[in-house]
Amino acid sequence: MVHEVILAGFGGQGILSAGRLLAEAGMLDGNHVSWLPSYGPEMRGGTANCNVVVSKTPVDSPVLNSCNELVIMNKPSLDKFETMVEKGGIVIIDSSIVDRDVKRDDINSFLIPATNIASEMGNMAFANIILLGKLIKERQTVSVENFEKALYAVLSERKHHLIPQEMEALKIGMDYK
Amino acid sequence: MGQKLLMKGNEAIAEAAIRAGCLHYFGYPITPQTEISHYMAKKLPKVGGVFLQAESEVAAINMVYGSGSTGTRVMTSSSSPGISLKQEGLSYIAGSQIPAVVVNIVRSGPGLGGIQPAQSDYFQSCKGGGHGDYRQIVLAPSSVQELYELTVEAFNLADRYRMVAMIMGDGNLGQMMEVVEFRNEEPIEHYDKQWATVGHENSREQNVVTSIHLNPAVLEKMNLDLQEKYRVIKEKECRYEIYNQDADIFIVAYGIVARIAKSVIEMAKDKGINVGLLRPITLWPFPDQAFDQVIDKAKAFLTVEMSSGQMLEDVKLALNGRKPVYFHGRMGGMVPARDDIMKEIRNIYNLHVKND
Amino acid sequence: MAIVFQKPKALKDTPMHYCPGCTHGIAHRLVAEALDELDIEGKTIGIASVGCSYNSYDYFGCDMIQAPHGRAPAVATGVKRSKPDNVVFTYQGDGDLAAIGTAEIVHAAARGEKITVIFINNTIYGMTSGQMAPTTLLNQYSTTTPYGRIADQHGFPINVCEMLATLEGPAYIERVSLHDVKHIKKAKQAVKKAFKVQIANKGFSLVELLSTCPTNWGLSPVESLKRVEDDMIPHYPLGVFKGKDLEV
Structure with a gap:
């Protein structure tokens, strides 16, 4: 299947890097991938989103007007993107920040208080990874093994010491009921 | 490589x-x-x-x-x-x-x-x-x-x-x-x-x-x-790509829009509509000859651009009235959506292909 | 018989098209003599600008590029950065350098580009027929200041050397005049020094040559030379503005 993923939230929540990690891991899995960020003033505090496609066959359009996997880290993004999820698609929501579930009954949603869990772990920046954990568990968008390799490839070396904790965060997301 | x-x-x-x-x-x-x-x-x-x-x-x-x-x-x-x-x-x-x-x-x-x-x-x-x-x-x-x-x-x-x-x-x-x-x-x-x-x-x-x-x-x-x-x-030096040469309807698009067009072609296939892509790679020189390769079978052309229809003029010159040309464009930073292009394809199909 | 005076080798045989009494010919000669004496014509690339000297490549024998109006310092930058071992000069008038090309000259100077700028200041646009230049003096008549340049309406003349001398980048800036033999001799030394500064890799060098435009001034050649001395030098004082103690 073709994974068409939209990730959206506030600038600074690690939305773009979460997408970047998916693309990198997808590539390491041997799939075709694309990563398309929203760019411009959004980068400096407004809303941020990116489109990621992971596919066995060459990616047709990297620009998504609809998706089957949606990761949401703020309420305006849920309002904006919920209607773009295809029937049977999945939505992962950071419920520490977003105070509602999806309004539709033809898509699956998972509410995880990712930012709160990350705070308890001592680093709010892990929230995006916790949400990705759930996505990977439910949809096998990328493999866990190559996700770890992607962390090493994407993060600058001075952050490599954080990777064991990032993997722990991923596992918390995967196991969250 | x-x-x-x-x-x-x-x-x-x-x-x-x-x-x-x-x-x-x-x-x-x-x-x-x-x-x-x-x-x-x-x-x-x-x-x-x-x-x-x-x-x-x-x-x-x-x-x-x-x-x-x-x-x-x-x-x-x-x-x-x-x-x-x-x-x-x-x-x-x-x-x-x-x-x-x-x-x-x-x-x-x-x-x-x-x-x-x-x-x-x-x-x-x-x-x-x-x-x-x-x-x-x-x-x-x-x-x-x-x-x-x-x-x-x-x-x-x-x-x-x-x-x-x-x-x-x-x-x-x-x-x-x-x-x-x-x-x-x-x-x-x-x-x-x-x-x-x-x-x-x-x-x-x-x-x-x-x-x-x-x-x-x-x-x-x-x-x-x-x-x-x-x-x-x-x-x-004309360069171009023709995708699905035997199509009834051709989308003419370049750059990122051609990628969107390819996913529309897949959508159309599911609905039984045979759509192809003619993608100029050199915009100048414009590959006029590419149109000659598909014109016999093609019933109509749909130019899709992120503009008011600029390449459209060259498409019309290349076809020189031989086949109908339609246009779908977005401006101001908006990107053409697959569903919108699909809608145009459906209309063209109804007009030029369905009852043929 | 010994030859005591002849055309510099770096000038071609082409007859010049400049008006009678115009000092472009003298300025060309001074540049050519510097190229000869320093034996650098073979590795020199000149940048012609837009103005009466647009075709100075017909007169100079070195390799040359014709630049868009005002852009000669940018073109020279591209050349010098690509061929740092060559000698690169621009030859620009006051409209070209101090109006439409202000950004290019200021930034080439600020970067300390290792190029030599020959700046011809005759206080007027020559080629386009005598319009006001940024260097046009107050009260001077031109085809676009038919009642004289009035500060209230047209602003004030720009003293390029003084302005560029405020920057760190330039190594050598001097203003000279071509109105008599004594000053031409001095001008020759300045032009030569400007090239030597470049060869020694010291940085940006510029020589402003106070020049005439009898045709557009409406004066005879002799009256024109007198105008340089009487009207221009008081406003554009001669001297070294940067690199006084620079030994090359």
């Missing part, structure tokens, strides 16, 4: 240029192509090259003119409002027949417009944005891999024909990441640039790089020579 990397389009352009032997880059900051400058600023000094941030777009293109006059492989990059400022230099470079590569990562206009992707510089790029009867080769990649390959190719074309080869992308292509597979060795063509102004060392006649000829007879001759060169290019 060699190394595979997940790269931003803008970075792929810069890396491709360096691999093609471009060691001189002059530019001025503008969104959404700044990563090209950042990459060049970081990499060029390490390979013995020159990165210079100019005081203006106007100065940058004139630095390119000077550098190119000495026979170097040289590049500048910008986005729409910046490319407008460069038109003076582009015209001089055309008149003086200097090779140079210019990248335009198009954003929406007119005026300061926005920073979101557009294809509204088609007229400016293909029909001559500056003064005088001149052309530039315009290449329109539609993936990060192609940004790499066509940038390398642009340097060969610029040298081969002593003119500007432009890479015309858009904000999305520049910003997005895809996997690039690099060749172990680039197909670099080498030309003996005897015309270059590098100092005659008292061993040959003076070389002069100029575009001024106040004698109209001389200037007409110079123009005729240019036109002859353009005729040869039109004959030899």
